[in-house]
Amino acid sequence: MNFPVINPLSVLPEIILLATSIVALFIALFLPDRRGHQLNYLGLVGVLAAIAVLPMLWAKVEVGFGGAIVSDHFALAMDAAILVSALAAFLLGLREVEPGADYVALVLWAALGMMVLTSAVELLSIFLGLEVLSLPLYVLAGFRRDRTTSKEAAMKYLLMGAFSSGIFLYGLAFLYGATGKVSLASIQAAILQNFTSHPLFLEIGAGLVAVGLAFKLALVPFHQWVPDVYEGSPTPVTAFMSVGTKAAAFGALVRILTVALPAGIVHWQPLIAFLAVLTLLFGNLAALRQTNMKRMLAYSGIAQAGYLVVAIAANSQMGVGAGMFYVVAYAFMNIGAFAVVAALSGQNEEGAEIASYRGLAYRRPWLAVSMTVFLLALASIPPLVGFPGKFYILRAAVSSGGVLLAIAIVVGTMISLYYYLRPVLLMFTHSEETESPFPATAHWTAHVTVGVMLAGTLVLGILPGLLTGPLQNAVHAIYGL
């Protein structure tokens, strides 16, 4: 009998993560509970090892599991963003979540699922990736069982997540029903050669898939869970899932929509464009009213997802490249911002109020300056990484004729200036209070995270060419399928 070729190289980073998680669980059997947090360093090592093999895999496209998994440049680039966010989950986790083997394993599994999602080119593997990424995140959101908000976050996330998984799966079923194929390449071939059972099935399938992933991407109107979940989850988890999930869902959306379902035949483009505009406007407007830093960042995350989806709506190679750049940019600036929030929160505080950032620049200049940089980058002020990111998206939108989309981006960005700049002003306003609401010191790992993210934000902002070259390859990789 014939067995599909597995080719472990195609999932090498995934294997490393899985092995690390198993070792962590195994060690936990013999480790006393009070030393459980040391496993966090093991998780860190595992993620670093996975990052280290990415350049080695870059040289060649590996196809595995009988063509279900492809480790191409696109997958590897997304993997990099995902792994960086997993790194943040471990670096920031030491203080707030009292990590043990379960935390380490759950983060690794979620990252594993995200990576499978970006490299899967077959419907069942895609769904597998989505589930493997979702289930650990539900638990992680409620990891601080002693906090009501954390439990609430987990419950909301679980319900909405389960719902969206169902919708997504339903969409996949329609795609399969329309074409009789599970591999994305054969679906595309079937559509191009007009071998579909009913054109409407394709439209419904594309719509349901888009909506299912829109939940994960936090697009309006499927965003309601986001603020509560981002606020209630422990900050390291929020940093991880806000970036990792977006990268993974973006990857899946690109692979399914722009590659497998040619927009000329399946009309998903208006839907995505509509969602993008709605998300941009609503996310930015709602962020204006927030008084809590994590909540503000949550709404800003919704808006950022809107920019990201504009890149998909452009439906061009340029758009995909711009989206990928934006994912990486978003990873640096957003994780950086959450890292500062985490560095400023102690064991038991639940997300800081923006008002308490008043005068931070005089007490904790390093963190205040970093936060300023991250917020300005999110507001896409040059020369920070947000600027080229948004510029590429804008260019992609305009060049594919999406003038309305471009206008929405500009309007959204202008609105966002207000809420990104307000905390900056506050931080540099002298405060009479001598009593700081924040703990006096942060764990050194938090400072390392802030430093790394700061470096990324600055370097890629000034020299975006470092990234655009490789990303060009990545775009060719997925369109070459």
Next chain:
Amino acid sequence: MAAVIIIVIKGLILAVLLLTAFGVLTLTERKVLGRFQFRPGPNRVGPGGSFQFLADGLKLMLKEEIIPNGADRFVFLLAPTISLVAALFAFAVIPWGPPIHLFGQTIPMEIGGPNVGILFLFAITSLGVYGLILGGWSSQNKYSLLGGLRSSAQIISYELAMGLSVVGVLIAAGSADLNNIVSAQTNLWFIVPQIIGFLIYVVCMVAETNRAPFDLPEAENELVAGYHTEYTGMKFAMFFMAEYINMVTVSSLATTLFLGGWHGPWLPPEIWFIIKVAAFMFFFIWLRATLPRLRYDRLMAFGWKVLLPVALANALATAVWVSVVAR
């Protein structure tokens, strides 16, 4: 059309046989238990009490149907039906003899033989759990609810080890079709190479049917009668039937998987099959007469911490034997 008629006739015969087996078993159990306890057992109705089960059946049939206040009527009636139907249905795939030739037709001695027979059988027997839990839930009685929950937890816990205990047999036979498994035992019954699997299966089989010493769901002294406290008349009898038919089914499966099915010298194969199943039935009664009831936490711990890993190890050891040592 002839095929359909044959199937229906076979099905009716099987169902009648199973229900008769239930009647005979209740009588046998009471008689045998009586002997164990130095008393004669039922001896008034018919010669030596042998019509007792008919009298019992008639009496239950003529009893009033009571549906307690506040009970969910539909579910309350559904629960015993699920139990009985699942019990009757599960037997469909068990071959109780070699195919026979009658009127120019070859008639297999089972209702149907899908290639995943064993999986099918486990799937259907586990449907019986719904009967218990729905019965316990719909009765609006605390004890029934607890009894139903307990029995569900117990049954699903032992189902794991049961499922894993037969993996060795599947490896040895190279098929999940029960007919193939039987024919693979022409020379050697699987009880010899798979003795560990057999022992695990037997323990699980007793637990699956909620029989002593695993009859906690029906622990009279703490739960009144468990999930069927509120059931009267024939609805109660349906649970009762389901339990005994399940005993027959799991015993038949044990026979099929480990004792060579209908294989045996001299006597007709069907007789051999019945003898082997009857031996298991006696074993059930013997256990009930001999062993006291287990404590609940020990029961669960035994299933999860002992049977499950041992069954897993047995499966792996068989695989190693087949792929490394034996070749």
Next chain:
Amino acid sequence: MLTSYFPIALYFLVAVVIGVGVLGASRVMGPRKPNAAKLQTYECGVTPEGEVGPRFSVKFYLVAMLFMIFDVEAVSFYPWAVLMHQLRLFGLLEMALFVLVLGIGYAYVWKRGGFQWQE
């Protein structure tokens, strides 16, 4: 392939007819004289007390979840077991890896008290 299920489906109908028939027969044959005391739920002869839907131990949920996980694993053994003669060493190694992962998960659950019925 599906034809082997046809007799089974037919027999299912027979089983359902018998199940429903037994239920119906007793309804027809039994008397019907309900009264308030008869319809009360049975609590050893005294008047029922307290809430009817009591809270029950969260352990039952835990058992259900663990069952879900391990039962799926157990079922995944079946196709492997059936094909063991053909898979040989390859199959053995694959399953060894699978059991390793499963086993560590099992040991972890055990250590965290997942199988402990009483605290």
